[in-house]
Amino acid sequence: MSVMKNNRGTILIENVVFLILNILFLTILILFLYKQGSGAIVLEQSYAKNIVLLIDAGKPIMEMKLNMEDAINLAEKNGLKREEIVKITGNTVTVKLSSNGGYSYSFFKDVDVTAYPDISTEKNYIININGYK
Amino acid sequence: MMIINNKRGGDKMLSAYWFAVLLIVAGGIFAMVYVYYGTPYDVRNIETRLLINAVADCLSYDGRINSNLASEGNLIQNTNFLNQCHLIFNSSEWKDEQYYTEVSFYKITDLENSLLTLKKGNNNWVSQCEIQKTETSKNLVQCSTKMFYSLDNSNNQYLIKILGVVRKSEKNVKI
Numbered sequence: 001m002s003v004m005k006n007n008r009g010t011i012l013i014e015n016v017v018f019l020i021l022n023i024l025f026l027t028i029l030i031l032f033l034y035k036q037g038s039g040a041i042v043l044e045q046s047y048a049k050n051i052v053l054l055i056d057a058g059k060p061i062m063e064m065k066l067n068m069e070d071a072i073n074l075a076e077k078n079g080l081k082r083e084e085i086v087k088i089t090g091n092t093v094t095v096k097l098s099s100n101g102g103y104s105y106s107f108f109k110d111v112d113v114t115a116y117p118d119i120s121t122e123k124n125y126i127i128n129i130n131g132y133k
Numbered sequence: 134m135m136i137i138n139n140k141r142g143g144d145k146m147l148s149a150y151w152f153a154v155l156l157i158v159a160g161g162i163f164a165m166v167y168v169y170y171g172t173p174y175d176v177r178n179i180e181t182r183l184l185i186n187a188v189a190d191c192l193s194y195d196g197r198i199n200s201n202l203a204s205e206g207n208l209i210q211n212t213n214f215l216n217q218c219h220l221i222f223n224s225s226e227w228k229d230e231q232y233y234t235e236v237s238f239y240k241i242t243d244l245e246n247s248l249l250t251l252k253k254g255n256n257n258w259v260s261q262c263e264i265q266k267t268e269t270s271k272n273l274v275q276c277s278t279k280m281f282y283s284l285d286n287s288n289n290q291y292l293i294k295i296l297g298v299v300r301k302s303e304k305n306v307k308i
Contacts, residue, residue, distance in 0.1 A: 018148055025155055029162060036170050049176045056183040091221050105304060106224035108184060108232055132219045 040078070043071050044103035048095040051086065051115070051127060055093070055107045060131040069123040071097055082117040086125055175305040177275035181297040184220075185279045188234050188295050191218035193283040198291065206287035208238055208249045215253035222254045230255035233298040241282070241290040248291075258298045272308055274300045 036042070047068060054064050068085070075085050078098045087094045091110070096102035110133050118124035192199055192214075201217065202209055215234065222230040233254035237247040262276035280294045302308060 014148075018151075021152075022155070025159070029159060032163070033166060036166050039170070042170055045173060049174055053176060053179055053183065056180065056187070090225060091223075092225055104226050106226055106231075108180075108220055108222060109187065110219040110221040133221075 040074060040097040040101070041103075043074060044095045044097050044101070045105075047071050047086075048093050048103045048105045051093045051095070051125075052105045052107045054127060055111065055113055055129065056109055058109075058111075058127075058129045060111060060129050062129045064127045064129075065118065065124045066127060067123065068125045071095070072117070072123040072125075074098075085117070086115040086127075088113050088115050172307045173305050175271065177299045177301055177305050178277070180299045180301075181275050181277040182279075184232060184234060184297040184299065185277060185295045187220065188215070188218060188236060188297070189279070189281060189293070191215070192236060192293060192295075193281070196284055198283045198285050198293075200286065202249075203285035203289075203291075206285060206289055208285070208291075210249060212249075212251060215251050218253075220253065227301075229257075231300040233258050233296075235259070235296040237294045239292040239294065241292060244292060254298070255300075258300050259296075262296070262298060271306045272302055274298050274302070 047066075051066065054066065058064060071085060072082055075082070075097045080096065080099065085096060087096070091108070092104050092106045093115075094102050094104045109129075112130040112133055114128045114130060116126055118126050192202065198208075199214075202211055202214055215236070220232075220234075222232040224231070233256055234252070236251040238249040239245075239247055258274045261273040264270070265273055265276060276296065276298050278294060278296050280292060283291055283293055285291065
């Protein structure tokens with residue numbers, strides 16, 4: 001405690017404040033990087049394109065399981081139901097992980113496709129190519 | 134000069150300098166992250182390959198040319214054949230078609246003159262493939278060509294050349 005009372009003690013407090021501010025700065029930076037990498041915009045685009053490529057590579061009467069754990073967790077955190085995440089309209093796949101926006105991408109195969117969440121505990125999405133239109 | 138002489142003043146100046154460095158570093162990291170995550174994933178190269186595979190599956194099965202294209206040792210001039218390939222190039226998200234494919238059939242003895250050419254999609258993008266041959270620009274379309282051999286029902290050999298073109302630049306490249 002004697003250190004705190006004298007002039008040298010003041011320097012110590014300044015150093016401690018400086019150190020705390022540095023740690024705070026680094027924490028904010030790491031949180032920012034983590035948020036950017038697992039953000040809705042990045043995941044929406046990634047999964048929409050992933051699903052489109054799966055459909056384009058697939059053939060009729062194929063069932064594909066896609067693990068979407070991180071996307072489902074994020075969507076549920078944002079108040080969306082699992083059924084609302086992937087929508088296929090015509091030949092366009094839309095992935096929505098937050099209440100606003102969503103990302104759409106189209107495929108070239110003229111097939112009838114349905115997408116629905118897996119009922120099992122695993123956070124998968126099932127993509128069925130039912131047949132040619 | 135007072136600041137340099139005074140030890141505490143020197144520390145304060147060091148702190149300000151240190152924070153300035155931190156701000157510059159933070160600014161750099163923010164800018165890099167913004168550029169990295171703001172750039173869309175470019176999947177057009179995979180899409181062109183998938184398009185070519187889909188066309189190839191439609192033209193030939195088990196090493197034999199589709200019977201709607203070849204009969205009694207000759208190719209049938211069925212120029213609308215690609216409409217039977219279950220391909221849809223229109224989409225609600227684009228005003229124009231973003232795909233193009235062209236198939237050329239060559240006799241194995243004459244690889245210069247095409248016997249039959251089939252086309253489907255928006256042919257405006259083909260000219261950009263020519264530009265890409267000399268100058269690679271990601272803002273342009275992605276083009277890919279693949280060739281394979283196939284037989285007709287009379288065992289005549291053909292070389293089939295397929296060109297696949299995908300544009301979709303706005304969704305795959307930061308313009």
